[in-house]
Amino acid sequence: MSDKFDVIVIGAGPGGYVAAIKAAQLGLKTACVESWTGKDGKSQVLGGTCLNVGCIPSKALLEVTHKFEEASHDYESMGILAKSVDIDVAKMMERKDGIVKQLTGGIAGLFKANGVTPIHGHGKLLAGRKVEVTDKDGNTKTYEADNVILATGSKPIEIPPAPFDGDYIVDSEGALEFTEVPKRLGIIGAGVIGLELGSVWARLGAEVTVIEAQDTFLPVVDQQVAKDALKQFKKQGLNIITGARMTGAEVKRKLVYVNYEDSKGKQEAKFDKLIVAVGRRPYTDGALAEDSGVTMDERGFIFVDDNCKTEAPGVWAVGDIVRGPMLAHKASEEGVMVAERIAGHKPQVNYDCIPNVIYTAPEVAWVGKTEEQLKAEGEEYNVGTFPFAANGRAMAANATGGMVKIIADAKTDRILGFHVVGPQASEIVAQGVIAMEFGSSAEDLALTCFAHPTLSESVHEAALAVAGGAIHVANRRKKK
Numbered sequence: 001m002s003d004k005f006d007v008i009v010i011g012a013g014p015g016g017y018v019a020a021i022k023a024a025q026l027g028l029k030t031a032c033v034e035s036w037t038g039k040d041g042k043s044q045v046l047g048g049t050c051l052n053v054g055c056i057p058s059k060a061l062l063e064v065t066h067k068f069e070e071a072s073h074d075y076e077s078m079g080i081l082a083k084s085v086d087i088d089v090a091k092m093m094e095r096k097d098g099i100v101k102q103l104t105g106g107i108a109g110l111f112k113a114n115g116v117t118p119i120h121g122h123g124k125l126l127a128g129r130k131v132e133v134t135d136k137d138g139n140t141k142t143y144e145a146d147n148v149i150l151a152t153g154s155k156p157i158e159i160p161p162a163p164f165d166g167d168y169i170v171d172s173e174g175a176l177e178f179t180e181v182p183k184r185l186g187i188i189g190a191g192v193i194g195l196e197l198g199s200v201w202a203r204l205g206a207e208v209t210v211i212e213a214q215d216t217f218l219p220v221v222d223q224q225v226a227k228d229a230l231k232q233f234k235k236q237g238l239n240i241i242t243g244a245r246m247t248g249a250e251v252k253r254k255l256v257y258v259n260y261e262d263s264k265g266k267q268e269a270k271f272d273k274l275i276v277a278v279g280r281r282p283y284t285d286g287a288l289a290e291d292s293g294v295t296m297d298e299r300g301f302i303f304v305d306d307n308c309k310t311e312a313p314g315v316w317a318v319g320d321i322v323r324g325p326m327l328a329h330k331a332s333e334e335g336v337m338v339a340e341r342i343a344g345h346k347p348q349v350n351y352d353c354i355p356n357v358i359y360t361a362p363e364v365a366w367v368g369k370t371e372e373q374l375k376a377e378g379e380e381y382n383v384g385t386f387p388f389a390a391n392g393r394a395m396a397a398n399a400t401g402g403m404v405k406i407i408a409d410a411k412t413d414r415i416l417g418f419h420v421v422g423p424q425a426s427e428i429v430a431q432g433v434i435a436m437e438f439g440s441s442a443e444d445l446a447l448t449c450f451a452h453p454t455l456s457e458s459v460h461e462a463a464l465a466v467a468g469g470a471i472h473v474a475n476r477r478k479k480k
């Protein structure tokens with residue numbers, strides 16, 4: 001293998017592997033360095049956190065447990081008598097592992113098909129766009145490239161009062177590997193991971209308590225939507241305690257004792273397992289030589305410009321190690337942009353149109369600004385909402401909780417925010433993303449024909465409601 005490439009990517013998660021494939025497609029001689037090793041202790045595993053221990057395995061568990069919950073609690077009301085529904089946790093996990101294997105193997109196939117050279121080992125950026133790779137036996141080899149793309153991702157944040165022990169106090173990765181349903185499950189952090197993993201285990205019968213430091217539930221989400229979601233999560237039995245400061249966690253006699261303080265004073269709770277999901281930090285440990293020329297802020301995020309260029313010439317950084325939301329699809333968008341820029345094109349990522357999804361039931365999804373943000377910015381806007389309770393298809397699907405909410409500029413009618421809590425929100429939000437990407441007004445959506453009967457008609461009705469013209473609900477036009 002020659003040691004010189006046009007592009008070397010460090011990290012094969014959704015930022016890195018997508019960048020590598022795109023670069024190769026553009027005719028650049030490309031290698032991708034990844035250290036992840038399979039359970040056999042030998043083979044290289046591509047896909048990073050998202051495919052191996054994040055987005056994909058969690059969705060595999062969320063889908064199964066959602067079906068289980070429907071079969072256990074909802075089928076009867078629809079006339080289906082599913083007697084003695086039971087869960088085989090081992091089989092559920094085996095299926096999840098199978099999906100992960102299929103997808104990570106798929107990336108290896110895509111590398112082959114596109115001519116990307118995978119290099120197995122830990123990559124470290126040296127000065128002058130050189131990359132030193134250390135393999136699992138400790139052997140090192142140095143490669144050179146005209147351009148290096150850093151895409152090393154993130155790791156769960158560990159907090160001193162609750163250090164991970166891999167057994168009783170675990171991170172998101174550990175929570176995907178429980179071999180049985182914990183009777184009492186504690187979760188620190190009511191963020192995306194806390195809510196998704198809390199849902200998985202609550203649906204299988206765990207008593208779930210979520211301890212959240214902030215007073216406001218999901219402060220980044222539009223608060224009308226967040227409040228609706230909170231009501232539904234509480235109804236499902238999730239015990240979410242906001243404004244609670246955890247002071248310590250201790251494992252004693254196979255139980256985790258957690259101390260925290262909330263508005264009622266000092267509290268103690270005991271759990272069979274504790275998941276700590278208080279955010280993630282950029283992961284660049286051992287990936288940058290001191291003289292690499294790459295700089296970072298005090299939290300470890302690499303400084304980049306709008307086009308993901310670092311301060312070192314020919315070195316780029318994408319995904320969770322740079323500013324912006326820690327989302328797989330944001331990382332992939334940046335990866336494509338960087339590969340195309342290296343090839344001489346001038347694309348940009350539209351950071352205003354990146355969707356967010358929380359894969360609970362109901363799902364919560366949004367793109368653009370919340371009402372709270374617009375108020376703080378002093379913007380004038382109109383709001384249109386439409387509840388799934390008034391949507392025939394949602395009734396047929398037995399999923400009438402939630403709403404679509406569209407916020408449009410009061411003067412131009414351009415859509416500024418698109419929010420969904422309810423069934424298929426993760427799919428429905430794509431309509432908002434497309435509309436906003438094309439600079440659509442609420443009226444443009446209102447003038448569009450939507451198939452009947454579909455959940456998406458709620459988008460149509462919410463768009464109509466922006467101007468007070470919804471058909472299937474009484475209009476309460478809200479003008480600011």
Ligand SMILES: NC(=O)c1ccc[n+]([C@@H]2O[C@H](COP(=O)([O-])OP(=O)(O)OC[C@H]3O[C@@H](n4cnc5c(N)ncnc54)[C@H](O)[C@@H]3O)[C@@H](O)[C@H]2O)c1
Nearest residue numbers: 189190191192193194211212213214277278279280326357
């Ligand atoms: N569906 C998705 O898109 C998805 C899924 C999983 C993870 N992610 C991403 O991964 C990252 C990490 O997810 P996450 O859920 O860990 O982080 P998060 O930032 O979404 O939520 C962490 C929560 O923990 C709370 N918290 C922090 N310290 C605390 C403490 N000491 N005690 C109690 N609460 C505390 C925070 O206030 C916050 O609400 C996020 O950036 C997220 O976007 C995304």
